[in-house]
Amino acid sequence: MIPRAGLSRQILIAMSAITVTAGLLVFFGTYLAYTAIVAFYPMPESESSLNIGDFLIVGVLIAVTLPIAALISFRLARRILEPLESLAANARRITAGDLTARARVGDRALGETAALIDDFNTMAQRLQDMAADMALWNATIAHELRTPLTILKGRLQGMIDGVFEPDEGSLHALILQVDGLARLVEDLRTVTLADSGHLDLRVKPVRLAPEIEQMAELMAHDLRASGFRIELDLADVVVDADATRIRQALLALVTNAQRYSVRGTITISLAEGDGEILLGVADEGPGLSPGMATRVFDPFVRGEPARSSDMSGNGLGLSVVRAIVEAHGGRLRYRGAPGGGAMFEMIFAKAKRHPAAQDA
Structure with a gap:
């Protein structure tokens, strides 16, 4: 618990000291100014020196202003302490495991205090969300x-x-x-x-087209056996990337298309535009519903297989792809393919050192 009496006492002492100091400074400052004036415009000695009445006036003024300062200090202490005490109490509740605890903001006129309480509540909400996600993750x-x-x-x-x-x-x-x-x-x-930011990447300039062609050749037989054919539309571009991880992500996208789309053509495209490299995998349908499109990259989210005999997977394929792409500083997006299917695109920054790239 924040010691209310301790902080209140400190505020009271500070306000009282300020009041007394200000009174004395005003009094003696006025006296010095008065003395300087008298030096230029002489007066009788009895009128130019301090007397007991002057000190009595100063004492009365300080006696009147001190209770006012004390009242103001107590009110200020209460306004400051109430949200801080709420913060301290709820911090102890969170420490004890109650992640639903939230501090009360109180008077928002104290901007810094209100901002502190808001930040604390935001942190508490994030902790609660992370705990809920972890519990769901473990259960799944x-x-x-x-x-x-x-x-x-x-x-x-x-x-x-x-x-x-x-x-x-x-x-x-x-x-x-x-x-x-x-x-x-x-x-x-x-x-x-x-x-956690610890995915091991061996990034170097890579010409992706030969890598993709080699991978497509290896996948072609299994795809034909499942009723698919693969088409390539590849530009000769260079990306700063881990070739092994890119192949892993590309394989996951092709497997996803094989599992969830109707039999037909799976197109792998590689293009350059606006300083970015776009590596996409498109199928011929049926695509994703609007509700599924918003959460398809979340872990353990599955769509309906296009063929009832297909295995539904573990729901991590697109999450793995997104993790790999984001580890490269890129992004993964979904959009509808021209033929009505699904298009997943990995978007990377253009490589800075083209000559360093080597053929696969």
């Missing part, structure tokens, strides 16, 4: 891990009990579950490192 992670772990445990227990034969198909299914867990762990790691 637990839910995401529980399903593949349950499947793995059930399958392995069935093999031990003789219910399932440990044939190649069963083992392959278990490997798929382990791969899913590994992807989830790696995605969580990437997002967490990016949020």
Whole structure:
């Protein structure tokens, strides 16, 4: 608790000292001025010196002004102390774990005090929001891990009990579950490192077109097997980037299009404009609803797969892409593709040293 008596006493002493000092300065200042005037315009000695009456007048004036100063000091102390006491009490509540505590602003005429209370309440709200997000994050992670772990445990227990034969198909299914867990762990790691500012990047000038062409060649077979074909529209530009992380983000966008769009063409474009590099992935539909478009980059948000047999993923793909792009100082945006599908664009600053770029 802020000591009300201590601060009030200090304010009272300060106000009283100011009152007495001001009274004495005015009195003796007036006397000195009067003495200077008398030097030029002489008066009788009895009229030019201080007497007991003068000191009595000063004493009476100080006796009258001191209670006024005390009243003002107490009122000022109360106005200052009330919000500060509220601040101290609610800070203790937050320390004890009650993140709903908020301080009362009180008199906003004290601008600095009101600003302090507002900043404290903003901080408390952010702490509450972060705690709620962390609780939701932990619950969601637990839910995401529980399903593949349950499947793995059930399958392995069935093999031990003789219910399932440990044939190649069963083992392959278990490997798929382990791969899913590994992807989830790696995605969580990437997002967490990016949020904390510790995502490891090896940035250097990179010609992206050869990198993308090589990656598209590797993905083409699996895409054709799923009913997709890939098209490239690439400008020969250079970006200061970590090529491995860019490939990771691009793969996530293509996988997202493969999972959530209708069969057709997936277009990867690379262009330059207004001092920026735009790397985009577009599909042929159905795109995102307005409500989904506003939260599609949030962790664990999933759309509806275009085909019921598709796996729905872990809801971290676009969060990983955004984390990688923002770690590069860029931004990720969604807009409708010309054919009615979805277009996700990674936007980077143009590289400053083109000659340093090397072919893939």
